[in-house]
Amino acid sequence: MLAATIxxxxxxxxxxxxxxxxxxxxxxxxxxxxxxxxxxxxLEVKLGMYLESLGNFRSTEMxxxxxxxxxxxWRDERLRHNEQDYILINDEHIRKQIWLPDLYFANARQAxxxxxxxxxxxxxxxRDGTVAYSLRCTLTVACSLNLRFYPMDQQVCSIxxxxxxxxxxxVNVTWFDTNPIRYNEEIGLPEFHxxxxxxxxxxxxxxxxxxxNSHKSDNFSCLTGxxxxxxxxxxxxxxxxxxxxxxxxxxxVSFWIDRRAVPARVTLSFTTLVSLTTLGNGLRFGLPxxxxxxAIDLWYGACMFxxxxxxxxxxxxxxxxxxxxxxxxxxxxxxxxxLTGRTKEYLVRSIKESWRIAGGAAGNVIDTTNxxxxxxxxxxxxxxxxxxxxxPRSYGKPDTVQxxxxxxxxxxxxxxxxxxxxxxxxxxxxxxxxxxxKDEMDTSxxxxxxxxxxxxxxIHKKYIDKSLNNQSSQNDGLIAATYFQISANHxxxxxNIDKTCRYLFPLTFLAWNLFYWWYYLVYTxxxxxxxx
Numbered sequence: 001m002l003a004a005t006i007x008x009x010x011x012x013x014x015x016x017x018x019x020x021x022x023x024x025x026x027x028x029x030x031x032x033x034x035x036x037x038x039x040x041x042x043l044e045v046k047l048g049m050y051l052e053s054l055g056n057f058r059s060t061e062m063x064x065x066x067x068x069x070x071x072x073x074w075r076d077e078r079l080r081h082n083e084q085d086y087i088l089i090n091d092e093h094i095r096k097q098i099w100l101p102d103l104y105f106a107n108a109r110q111a112x113x114x115x116x117x118x119x120x121x122x123x124x125x126x127r128d129g130t131v132a133y134s135l136r137c138t139l140t141v142a143c144s145l146n147l148r149f150y151p152m153d154q155q156v157c158s159i160x161x162x163x164x165x166x167x168x169x170x171v172n173v174t175w176f177d178t179n180p181i182r183y184n185e186e187i188g189l190p191e192f193h194x195x196x197x198x199x200x201x202x203x204x205x206x207x208x209x210x211x212x213n214s215h216k217s218d219n220f221s222c223l224t225g226x227x228x229x230x231x232x233x234x235x236x237x238x239x240x241x242x243x244x245x246x247x248x249x250x251x252x253v254s255f256w257i258d259r260r261a262v263p264a265r266v267t268l269s270f271t272t273l274v275s276l277t278t279l280g281n282g283l284r285f286g287l288p289x290x291x292x293x294x295a296i297d298l299w300y301g302a303c304m305f306x307x308x309x310x311x312x313x314x315x316x317x318x319x320x321x322x323x324x325x326x327x328x329x330x331x332x333x334x335x336x337x338x339l340t341g342r343t344k345e346y347l348v349r350s351i352k353e354s355w356r357i358a359g360g361a362a363g364n365v366i367d368t369t370n371x372x373x374x375x376x377x378x379x380x381x382x383x384x385x386x387x388x389x390x391x392p393r394s395y396g397k398p399d400t401v402q403x404x405x406x407x408x409x410x411x412x413x414x415x416x417x418x419x420x421x422x423x424x425x426x427x428x429x430x431x432x433x434x435x436x437x438k439d440e441m442d443t444s445x446x447x448x449x450x451x452x453x454x455x456x457x458x459i460h461k462k463y464i465d466k467s468l469n470n471q472s473s474q475n476d477g478l479i480a481a482t483y484f485q486i487s488a489n490h491x492x493x494x495x496n497i498d499k500t501c502r503y504l505f506p507l508t509f510l511a512w513n514l515f516y517w518w519y520y521l522v523y524t525x526x527x528x529x530x531x532x
Contacts, residue, residue, distance in 0.1 A: 034099060034171060035076040035129075042169050045101045046073040047161060048176040049225055051183035052136075057191055060288050062145050063109060064157065065138065071176075072101055072133045079129040086124040086132075095123060100133065101171060106160040106222070110140040147287065150294040151236040152520040155192070155229045160202060162222040168203065173221040175199045181225050192229040200224040240283055240296060244303045247276050248509060251310040255502045259317050259494050269311040276300075276307055295520050302512055306505065313501050317494045324490035331483030 034043050048071040056065040076099065081087060089095060105111055113135065114120040120136035143157035163171050175181075181197045202222035209216040251272040254265045280300050287294070293301075 034166065035074075035078055042172040043074060045103075045171055045173045046176050047071065047103070047173055047223060048180045049159070049182075051181070051187070051197070051227075053184065054187055054189060054192075054194070054227075057189070059145060059147070059286060062288065063140055063142050065140050066159070067136070067138045068159075069134060069136050070103075072103070073131065073176075074101065075128065075130045077129045079125045079131060081125065081127055083127060086126055089123040089125065090118075090121065092119050095121065098123065098131075101173070102164045102166065103161050103173065104164050105139055105141070106162055107142045107158070108139040109142055111137055113137050145288075147290055147294050148292055149520055149524060150287070150296055151231050151233050151240075152295055152525075153231050154195070154526070155231070157227045157229060158200070159225040159227075160222060161225070162202075162220050165208075167208075167218040168221045169218070171221065173223055175223060183227075189229075190232075191235065192231055195228040195230050197228070198226045200226050236296065240279070241299065244276060244279055244300060245513075247272050247279070248303045248306045249506075251307045252502070252505050254310060254314055255498050255505070259321055259491075259498060262318060262321075265314050265317075269307075269314055272307050273304075273311065276304055280304070299516065302516075306509060310501075310505065313497065317497055320490045320494035320497070324487045324494070327483045327487035327490065331480045331487060334477075334480035334483060337480075 036043070050069040050071070051066060052069060053067040054064060058064070079098070089098070114137060122134055124132040126132075139159070141157065141159055143155065145153075145155055147153060161173070163173060180199050183194060183197055187194060200223070202224050203219060204222060205217050206220045207215045207217045251269065254268050257265050257268070259265075283296060283300060
């Protein structure tokens with residue numbers, strides 16, 4: 001009886017052992033075809049990802065690097081087993097014997113699987129054949145950037161995942177139902193801030209099985225993981241906006257510099273212009289050459305425009321000041337004529353004309369050819385009423401034109417009626433014994449009288465007490481005053497322009513700043529819908 005019981009137990013145990021499949025038996029039954037569900041529908045593959053790190057955003061290449069964990073789950077009836085817990089598979093050779101979804105990252109320029117220190121993957125198989133597969137990989141993902149609002153821009157970068165060979169009717173890839181995309185909260189980007197991540201679908205018709213004469217097209221499952229990034233303006237604020245704004249303000253210093261200080265104002269204007277140009281070249285160095293204007297381009301263009309206006313204002317001021325200096329120089333020349341009476345040449349011509357009239361009245365001919373060569377001016381002598389040559393060096397101090405003009409010289413009005421004369425003579429100039437020659441002149445003892453006394457009957461004399469500053473000198477003085485007034489008006493206009501620009505430029509620049517920052521930080525800022 002006891003022997004029969006032991007035999008039955010052994011038969012039952014051996015039967016159960018043969019019905020219990022092991023991992024070797026399971027792997028031997030698997031081929032590389034996708035598993036089929038009992039419902040004859042497409043194989044459902046669930047996907048999720050965890051962003052471990054982001055970085056190395058390259059605006060010129062429009063790409064960034066991401067290190068992520070990918071989670072996939074599907075059900076393969078061929079992997080069912082009777083174990084109470086999941087079966088862990090982390091051997092590379094065993095993994096290659098199991099069918100895996102042929103998912104790839106469509107917009108990844110480069111991708112590689114992490115294998116340090118061992119291949120970074122794990123695969124768990126549940127009793128009902130449900131597979132949980134995860135791996136770690138690093139991608140260089142292309143991201144098309146819209147830089148119209150740079151550096152106050154918001155970017156949406158996506159990671160696209162789809163099946164490479166199987167259409168949606170065969171393998172349907174969808175996101176996990178809850179929290180399909182997560183990211184490390186400690187990710188710190190130097191230029192961007194992660195505002196939100198969301199899931200999306202990009203299913204569409206794609207061509208496959210292409211030949212020279214035919215192709216097939218069908219719907220493929222496509223997933224997108226969207227990352228909403230907001231650019232931090234701190235770097236550009238310190239490196240671009242503040243320096244260029246200060247350069248614009250420095251250009252306003254020329255409005256307080258003396259408007260006659262041309263070298264100082266020219267140097268300041270051109271220095272600010274060159275400095276702004278240099279900064280502008282640095283701004284464009286790290287950005288792609290897009291066909292549209294960016295926000296920072298508008299700022300840089302406005303700053304360049306303000307500096308150019310400051311330079312244009314200096315050109316206007318300089319034009320006014322040149323006119324002012326021109327009329328001031330003309331006024332000083334006219335004033336010099338008024339103060340000195342005549343120039344030397346003009347005075348010599350006057351003396352010659354006076355001698356001609358006086359000599360003609362006395363019936364004498366006076367040689368005036370050497371008067372133009374005279375370097376010394378006529379001086380007065382009361383010695384016997386005779387003309388006598390006397391060098392100014394014989395006096396204690398040489399006479400000047402002002403000294404001559406200070407004397408009152410009596411001369412015949414040019415409007416004198418020369419027909420009024422008598423038998424003894426005609427009207428003549430009466431210089432109180434003027435001696436007018438240089439030492440080199442002929443100073444012979446011959447005395448020439450101008451007719452000290454004239455007969456009272458028949459002689460009509462007209463004496464006018466004038467200086468050489470006659471009516472023309474008065475006109476010259478009026479012209480000089482007019483030139484001085486015109487010069488002062490131009491200088492005053494230049495000063496008024498400077499004073500106006502001292503307030504107009506800062507106020508205009510402030511208004512531009514208010515509009516610029518309101519437009520880009522408030523008006524064009526679109527809130528992110530985190531329900532997506």
